[in-house]
Amino acid sequence: MLGAGLDVQGGITSVEKLMLDYAPPELRIHHVPTFAKGSATRNVAVFLGAIATLIQALSRNQTDLVHIHFSDRGSTFRKLILAFITLCFRKPFVLHCHGAAYREFYAQLPRVVKGLIIAGFSQCAKFIALSESWRDFYSKSFHLSPDQMVVLPNPVVLPAEVPDRSQQQTITFVFLGRIGEHGGALDAVRSVIAFPRQDKGAFDLIRAFAALPASVRAQARLVLAGNGDVEQAQTLIANLGLADRAVVHAWVNPTQRDQLLANASVFVLPSYNEGLPMSMLEAMAWELPVIVTPVGGIPEVITSERNGILVQPGNLTELIEAMKRLIQDYQLRNELGITARNTVRALDVKHYMQSMLKLYVSTLE
Structure with missing residues (x-):
């Protein structure tokens, strides 16, 4: 699993943590951070470390499948590199997009950059979208087939009990x-x-x-x-x-x-x-x-x-x-x-x- 470091604040990290905490015994997930809290220098080191870890795991045939979480901005470009590396080793990868402003971000990209994104992301085995409307957008933008698309809303933990709020004064x-x-x-x-x-x-x-x-x-x-x-x-x-x-x-x-x-x-x-x-x-x-x-x-x-x-x-x-x-x-x-x-x-x-x-x-x- 490639995605934000578990110390990063945000929704992607919340999803990653839930997946790791509630993974069934049939799954052995190795989480690899591609971005972390801290300076740009530190993040360059984190990303290079992610590349090295991914190549090592793929070259030793220690990985059946790669799950890539991504968003807009720099996240897209980092994950595009990792997707191309995974393709070189002929391993299937799942893309999982969480971008809040991806429509606007993608619309502003130069045509050549869009072409590179399509070339990499269209090769995914599955693409997870958070809703039907996002599925339609990504399917069209990345030239994905219906068989590649999966709609899977974010997970949540249901508290066993909730408080009685009927007496709240404020x-x-x-x-x-x-x-x-x-x-x-x-x-x-x-x-x-x-x-x-x-x-x-x-x-x-x-x-x-x-x-x-x-x-x-x-x-x-x-x-x-x-x-x-x-x-x-x-x-x-x-x-x-x-x-x-x-x-x-x-x-x-x-x-x-x-x-x-x-x-x-x-x-x-x-x-x-x-x-x-x-x-x-x-x-x-x-x-x-x-x-x-x-x-x-x-x-x-x-x-x-x-x-x-x-x-x-x-x-x-x-x-x-x-x-x-x-x-x-x-x-x-x-x-x-x-x-x-x-x-x-x-x-x-x-x-x-x-x-x-x-x-x-x-x-x-």
């Missing part, structure tokens, strides 16, 4: 994810490639919370947790006079995340781009109503007014109204939360890994 909105726009080493070449905006809407959420009527906001609090522009978010909260009602935490570990979701009332993720956000699925597993945007694979999971509320990216009026409704209407919060948990039962990680095992077996056959 309605707590929780946001989990990157705060501010996505950065990265490739930002240095923006003049060559116009990278898309990757923004989970944290600052929109803070401004919407501040715009709630004072009497309504007094019944609620806002908790944000993630990496990125944490200090800038704290400054905005202070400038808007929200210090007594809103707080920003740095990235939280899984135990802290579960504690936040257990204590929450509503999950909010007003993203501009998404694949299929792990944080949303985790919140749904904790029986939380969700306020999200109809981007990426989200509309294939969330039906507005049934298991969540959909608002348009950047539309503060819709976001404010959705938050106001869920503050004032316990019955709606409760019904949306129950349906949300039932929705993600099918995505339980144990079922997911059985599906993954069948995919591997069919690929090798």
Whole structure:
């Protein structure tokens, strides 16, 4: 398995960890990091180490199959190199794309770069997309056949029990994810490639919370947790006079995340781009109503007014109204939360890994 290092913060790492933790005994997975936390120099060393490990495993015939997780930007180019290496050894590989803004990223690439990507990625044995809409996009963009395509939404761990929220006096909105726009080493070449905006809407959420009527906001609090522009978010909260009602935490570990979701009332993720956000699925597993945007694979999971509320990216009026409704209407919060948990039962990680095992077996056959 080639993908982000297990110390990297984000949804891809969450999926990788679940796969490793819940792998059935028939699978022996060797995870090889291709990217890690730290400087560009360190990441060059990590990637070269991944190349060496892959070549060694393939040359010694120690690997039956290679599973490649990738996203947009530099991840695509790193994994393209690894795909070509795997092809040289005539081993099957599975591609698994998590890119939130892949449509926009791919559209900006020069034709010759697209040709290289197609030449490598079209040779995959299987391609895992997170939703039907993403399947259609990748199938067309990478010239993949229907037999190569597999739709497999991200997995989730269902808590055995969820808290009774009927007596909550304060309605707590929780946001989990990157705060501010996505950065990265490739930002240095923006003049060559116009990278898309990757923004989970944290600052929109803070401004919407501040715009709630004072009497309504007094019944609620806002908790944000993630990496990125944490200090800038704290400054905005202070400038808007929200210090007594809103707080920003740095990235939280899984135990802290579960504690936040257990204590929450509503999950909010007003993203501009998404694949299929792990944080949303985790919140749904904790029986939380969700306020999200109809981007990426989200509309294939969330039906507005049934298991969540959909608002348009950047539309503060819709976001404010959705938050106001869920503050004032316990019955709606409760019904949306129950349906949300039932929705993600099918995505339980144990079922997911059985599906993954069948995919591997069919690929090798």
